[in-house]
Structures are given as C-alpha cells and as structure tokens.
Amino acid sequence: MAVQYEIKQKVIEPKRLAFDYLLKRYGNRQASRYEEATVDIQQRENFHYRPTWREGVEIFDVNYSELKLTDYYSFLDPRQFYYYTYNAARAKNYESVDKYFEFCEERGLFEKVSDDWLKVFNRYFIPLRHLEYAGWVLLCGVARFGYGTSITQCAMFNACDKYANAQLITRIGFELPEPDGDIFENAKKTWLEDGIFQPLREYVEKLLTVQDWGEVLIGQNLAIDVFINPLVHIELDNLAVENGVSLFSFFSKYFYDMYKDNMRWTEKLFEVLLADPNYGEKNRKFIESKLSHYAGQISKAIDEFSDVFKMPKKKGDFKIAKENVLKHANEIYGKLGLNVKI
C-alpha cells in the first residue's frame, strides 16, 4: 500500500489563469512558459517616431518582407525554445564537444593528423568559419526586422548557433598543427582567393545586401544550409573516413545536428507561410521564385568543390555526392510542397 502524507496549505483560487492576451487566444487555461515568453511580446502599434535610417517604415513593420502572415503567432517554435530552454539545451549539447576535445588532447589526436590531410582540411573546412559568421550577421538582421517574437526569437537563437559554429571551427583550428603557417590567415586567404569558395562567397556577399528578411531566410536557411551541411558534414566527412581520417566525424555530426535542429523551426515557419489563409498563395510565389534562384545559385557554387574530392588517398566521386545533396534538398522542398527548379 502506498503511503502518502498531505501537507496542509492554504488554497487560494487564482483570479485568472494566464495573461489576458493568452486567455483570449487559447481560452481559459494556464499558459506554458514558452507561450508566456513569446506570444504577443513584440510591440505592435502607436509607434512614436519613424526610423531615421529607412524611409516609409515603422519600427516593427510587416512590410520588411514580402512574406506575410495573417497572424504572426500562428507560427510557434516546434522546439518551444525561449531563452532559458535554448541556453540550457545548447549548454548540454556542448558538454559532449568539451569531452571530445579532452579525449583528443589526451590521446594527442590532433597532432597526429597527417600533413597531407591538413592541406585538404584547411582548404575546405577551416574557411567555413567565415560562411558561418556571415550566417550570424544575416540572422541578426532577421532577429531585428522579422515580425513577431516567435519568428525573431528563433532567428536570434539560430544566429547564436551560427556564431557558435564559427567559433567551434576556430577552436578546432587552434588545436591543429600549423605546418604551413598561421592556419586562420591561410583560411581567410583561401576564402578570399581560392576558386572553390568564390561563387559561394559571391553568393553570400550578395545575400548580405538583401533587406527582406524572408528572402534572407530563403537564401540562408533553405539554400546555403540545405546544400552546405550535407555536402561538408555528410559527403566530405564520409570521404574523410574513407581516407582514414575519422577524427572530425564527431564535429561533423555535431554541426549536422545543429543544422537539423534549426531546420525544425525553419521548415515549420515555411509550412505556416505556405498555408496562410490570406497570404499563402502570394507567399508561395515569392518563395518558389526566390528559392529557385538561390538553390540554383548555391547548387552551381558547390560544383567548385569537386576539386576537393581529389583526396590524398582515395579519390571521391563528386557526381554522386552532388546527387545526394540535391536529393536531400529536393526532399525538403518536396515535403514543403514547393515547386523549385534547381
């Protein structure tokens, strides 16, 4: 028989179960901490002054993008991240990264990476820290100009993940031997001059001049991320393993997990944009036309990576890798019901 004891506590009936605006939306029930932290938090009306940095807009304005929603809070983060849960989740994710660094250091694994491999790795992997950094800048823009806390908060956390990615690549770089001099200076030179990165860099620099936050999300989350992550963290990582280097697979898995995690909110957002009762069709036209452009560009840009597939030991097949990447992208676009011509 279960034994229980009962603490006497004065019971006070609450006067209301949640904030008024949440009761109006969700009926008479308690709200979750995610809802409290997110829904209807952004200011909406009666702004006092117009921005001095751009004409014809309000402080928060649905016209910062061609993409629109009837109710911006019809999108909610499927991960239910607010500040605390986001930081707690990432702190936990990162524990394994710290342990892995410890393990590699203990065994001296970073020093054992061969010079041949370093040349390859420093060429295609370390410069990606600049790409991740650009993603941070772009997503900070979405966090500022997006409409509604549920969207901008996801963008902010995604920006944070991007910066963390750039810093994790950097941290890996700090551990590696430098037979050819400063690893980061070389990587920047590669990013700025090596043919494999130039179409990609051109793409990114152009995206950095785009003001429409919806277009930025299409160009970054639905195009760059969807192509680069499987290319680098699946295809190139598999090839690395075939070349006898499995040291970095752990990191590739981590980066890929981050990518998948951010795709959860991204896919949900685009799902909601496409399903909007009033703007769905307009959104679809915009998304399909922009995505055809961006996915087409990024698909061409990664062709330059075929050069990386000439590995020191075992040569990879770029054609197959590219097919896999395209398959991955088309699966995502197909799931969203998008007609995209790449």
Added chain:
Amino acid sequence: MAKKKLTLAQKYHIYTRGLDWEPTYVSKKDIYPYAEYEGIKIKDWNKWEDPFRMTVEAYWKYQAEKDRRFYAILDGFIQNQGHLTLSDARYLNSIKLFIQGVTPLEYMAHRGFAFVARHLPGPGPRTAAFFQSMDELRHTQIEVHAASNFNKYYDGFHSMTHMHDRVWYLSVPKSYFDDAVTAGPFEYITAISFSFEYALTNLLFVPFMSGAAYNGDTPTMTFGFSAQSDESRHMTLGLQVVKFLLEQHEDNVPIIQRWIDKWWWRGYRLTSLVGAMMDYMLPKRVMSWKESFELYIEDQILEGLFRDLERYGIRPPLHMNQSIKEKEFLSHDVYWILFSFTFAAAFHSWIPKEEEMEWLAEKYPRTFNQYYRWRYEKAKEAKTPLPGDRFYYIGLPQLCQVCQIPMGFTNPDDPNNFVQRYVEYEGEIYHFCSDGCKWIFEQEPEKYVQAWLPVHEIYKGNCFAEPPKGPDDVVPQVLKWYNIQTDNFDYFVSEDYKNWKEWHKDMATVVV
C-alpha cells in the same frame, strides 16, 4: 612548425573579429547602408578593445546555470505561495509599473541590439551588441515569468504589452525607447549602452531590486542578483563605446556631446517614475530618490565618470544642473501626477500614511511639508464621484511633447509654479515640461512632432473601444480600449486590498 603562443586577447580576436572579411563582390556600403548618415567617423575598427571576452560556448554555460538557479527559486516561491509573505500588496504596484513600463523596453533593447549587431560595420562591437541582445531577451522573459504568478492573484499584470502600446503614462517609457531604435546605430548604442546602461542603470535597478529584497519579493530580488553580471557587461560596453568613438575622430566629439546631452535628460525624465516608486510606493523603503540621486549621479557619474571624460573634450550633460536642482521636488511631483490620474491607470495609488509622510518630511526637509503635504490633506477631504473617497483630477492633462509626462513639474526656483515652455514650429505650438525637453525638441523637431501623445489621441477619437455615448462615457471607453479592468483607483478600494485582507485574516503577521 610549432603553434604560436597567443595571448587571450589575440585568441579572442581570432574567435570574433578574425571572422570578418572585406567584401569584394559588393560594396561594403551595401552591406552596412546605415553606417554613415549620422556623421560618425571611424578610422580603424581594429582599435576597438573588447570590453569582455566571451565566446558563445562560455555564454551558454554561464547563462544556463544562472537561469537554472533563477527558475528553481521562482518555482519554489510559486509553490510556497510566496506572494502571501510580501510586506504588503501595495508593494506590487511598483512591480506593475515595472512590468508594464520596463519589461517591454527590455524587449525593445533586445531588438535594438540585434540592429546594432547587424548594422555596425565593426565586428568587435557587433559581437558585444549581439550578446547584449541575447541578454535583453533573457531579462524580458524572466520578468514576464516572474510576473506571471502575481498575475494569477493580483490586478495590473494581465496585459503588459497591450497596455505599453496604449496607456497614457506608458507612453513615457515607450517614446523613450522608440526614440532610440529609430536613431542610427551609433546614436542607439550611445543612448542605450552609455547614457542608459552606464549612467542610469544603478538608479533604475538598485531601487527596484533592493525594494524587492526589502519587501519579500524573492523572484525579483533573485533576478536582480542574477542580472548583475549581464549588467556589468552592458556597462563596460557603454563606456568602451563612447571612449572608442571619441578616440576615433575629433569630429565625433560634438556629435557624442549632443547625444549625451539629449540622452541624459531623456533618461533622467524616464527614471522620475522610479523616484515616485521609491519614495511613495514601497511599503518598506530602501532610500529616498534624493539620496540615491546624490550617490549614483552626483558622486559616481558627475564626480567620477565625467571627470574621466574631460580629457576627451566632453563636459557633463547640458541640463544636469537642472536635475540636481529638481532632486527635492521630482519624486513628489511625479507621484502626485500618478495619484491624481489613478482612475485611468493600471496600478493603485494611495494617500501616504502619517508615518510615511513623516519619513518624506525627514528625507525632504526643504520641500515635503512646505509644498506637498497639504495636497494629501486636501485630497482626503475632497469628494469625487469616483471610488476611493478622495481626490482625483477628473480631466485630461497637458503632456510634454518630448518626455510625455503631464506638465506638472515644479519650478525649483519658484516652487509655487510649474515649469511651462513652448516652441512654435511650422505654425503649431508645442509644449514642454522643462528646458531640457524643449532643447531636445529644438534639435530634431521633425522627429518629435511625430510623437503619439495619448491625450491628443483621445481628443482625436483614436482611443475608444466604442464611440462614447456621452461625456460620461468618454473615460470608460478609453479604459476599455486600454483593457483596464479592476486595475485602477485607490488601493484601499481595490480588489487587491480586499483579497489581501481576506487571505491574511487568520494570519498573525499582516502588515497593513
């Protein structure tokens, strides 16, 4: 080749600004289109010294741990019905002001710093701004979560964002931050990081957080402790920003001086709400507004900070002397305004009790008994048709065009009169509560004529839930549009008071 030994600063550069590059396919101006129009000149972004060196992974760890502790304490407070052990339910009226007035500003700061992180062309300060943007989101959400429990049992907490956009006294904080986020990235960061975070944070946060500690509000107090390390990062950023801008080019000096002049007065007027709260709304008082102003502003800011800035050619803010002169009047003027218009506010006010008046007289020996005590004695006798059996000012006040506080500031040189200033601009007359607000208007009249003045908007008919059926229906329709329910009127006729007495009737330790 062996790895080079790097200093922490060098390592941090590689982790942050080393990620940046000069674009070649597009012009840098197209990536950062808002970086030049304010006239700030930057010769070398590399001269930026990072005020703190935080990587994202370290940030995740520290912040997650801090929040874990905060939410554990909050959950304990909720489970133990901690609200019942507050000093008195009157205390919560200052927290209502905070959640309606300040929390939405934390949110606006989050978006504002995201703007700086996106649009300032220097990767060093951008990184610091990014972390601050994250922090400000944290503060918004923690404050909302702490308020959520109070909202279940007390009035005034149920509609903070809605009210912030609409209610008359909340246009004071709202217009302040709207002013900052509509400015360029350099003015924004000077306004918020320097003028607000560096110069005014102590004046805002210390009274609130100590007030919470004195009055049994554990969640707010815990938040105060937990936010301290965030705030100290924000403050060092503020000082670093201003020094960097001043060192970059001599042409920046007059621009920064103008911004310091403007944002000192803007921020000071905003914190006058805190003055009223400190002196009148805390059942257990921490220190007076005057004492706090002398400590944080006169000693620390004026004698400390501005002495340091002299070598850059920066002098103390233009209207600083006026704020010093006002220190014995300010909190009384502002509480009287809040008190008089409580019929249209989402918090309660009350006539100070006799021992509270004694405290005020002791703290303000040259002003309280002379100019303010009589008002409350008269207020007790006044009979209005509204609940509370005391005086309300039944009417709508004239608002200052800039700070938007009703024009009820005593002239310290002539204490029986209020200050009234005006300017004619493009055929219209604009009114101001002070020389400081008038000066701000004159610098940028095209901006301040845009102000959404709550009283004007009522007269224009923009603030009714439904068209009023007659003169008596005007205020009720405005209140409905504000979503003010039983949140207004005198504390002693409030549901908060009624419930508080009911909950404590069989408890020995009630403080009423």
